[in-house]
Amino acid sequence: MAMRNLKEVYIVNGFAILHFATAYFSALADIPDSRLLTLMTILMTLIICVRERVNLEMTCLNFVIVNVAGYYLGMEVLSDSARLLSLEMLSPLNQGISSFISTEILGWVLVGVFRLSGNAFKIESEDTHYWDTRLKVVVIVIAVIFGARLFLSTVVQHGLFADVDMYQVFHHFLENYILLLLLLAVNLFVEGMLMRSDMRQWQKVLCYMGLIILLSAGAAFFQAFGLPFHYTTAVSGMDIYRNAVVAVAVELAFFSIVYLLLSTIDARKRARLERTQAQQVLFQYQNLKQQVNPHFLFNSLNILDSLILSDRPEDASEYVHKLSGVYRYMLQNEGEKLVTLDREMEYAMMYVDLLKVRFPDGLEVKTDVKEEDRNKLVVPCSVQLLVENAVKHNSTVPSNPLVIEITSDGTSLAVRNNYLPKKSTLVSHGVGQKYISQQYSEWGAKVEVSQDESYYTVSLPLLSPSAKMKK
16 A cells, blocks of 8 residues: 555654645635644544554544544644744734644654554554445544534534633633543443443444433533532523533543553453464464374384384383373363473373383483472473473484483472584474463463573473462
């Protein structure tokens, strides 16, 4: 998509210049510029969202946030720039400067939010036609927002705000910090509860609409009667109507910001969970593939054949039982996150026995596991994987055998081997060891790895049986 090639600096600065020119020349010609500026702000938001591959829902919510924030920010900058630059409040130059500054702030904040949120709001990378199929929805949303802006400007000039400065009503509303905190708290609580519920999507939408209506109406009465600072009964229906218009705009902005915040948190949690599950599945796949790959089966069947031809039926039967035990253990613990060290060592030693048949003089495994440590917990297949890695990356020649030592000290299980790297370079992706480290991190434990010229050591934390109960 060509829009992806546009740099943010060109997009934001370009629209800031356009806003300056529109506001400046409109003020010179005494032409209302709010509608055109609104349309350009929406267009800038759309381009940034499409470029950052933000999904449809977040794009529409940003239309609301940017327009509400843009109005208030523009009026604030208009007032401050007039004071700092000694310009008239509504002079063409001051209106142009305030539009330029406001657009720069909104644009860079928007870009920064998307960058900080990572992939939380982004569409799938392979979906190249995402916006092609959803352009009609975007056009409808833009039309609704622009229509609301047009209606509001008409009301301000000829209706509710004909004799009142709407910005002052807006500013006074935002000075009621108790009311703003109450709106924020209720939005956080109710939206969070609705997001976690099992309601259907259309039911949630109705609840969201009801929330916006109720909070806007409540905030309008709250503000009109001067609560909680200076209660007054001298309130007209027009005061309530004016505050209701402002309350709807503020509540829409609060609702959108909270929805974005909660969606980001939820998306990050789901992404972390999916990443953990993907790592686990990949590890299980790699482990299973290692056991059923043609080389493993070929070697196992050759060894079995040699045992049979050597007229050693008892050894052949024992070999078959251990081979089946390896597969049985993997299938039984496929969904387990922790197993006892005793079970893991039993499985690991079955795997070692298979290796020793293949490398009778080139491999030696020594164990010194304390009896009181055998009821403690480890990640399943972790010890077997470390033994497998040692054999995979080190030579096993009879003249200089590979020695693997498995020892425990009450807090950790160390798997250490003498460092005998193979001459042929093997590509290691480290999937298994990364998975083990990640699984232990879920329990607040850390896998320690150390290496020197003579030894390579991996220490696995031994978890107490109560750790499994806590999860």
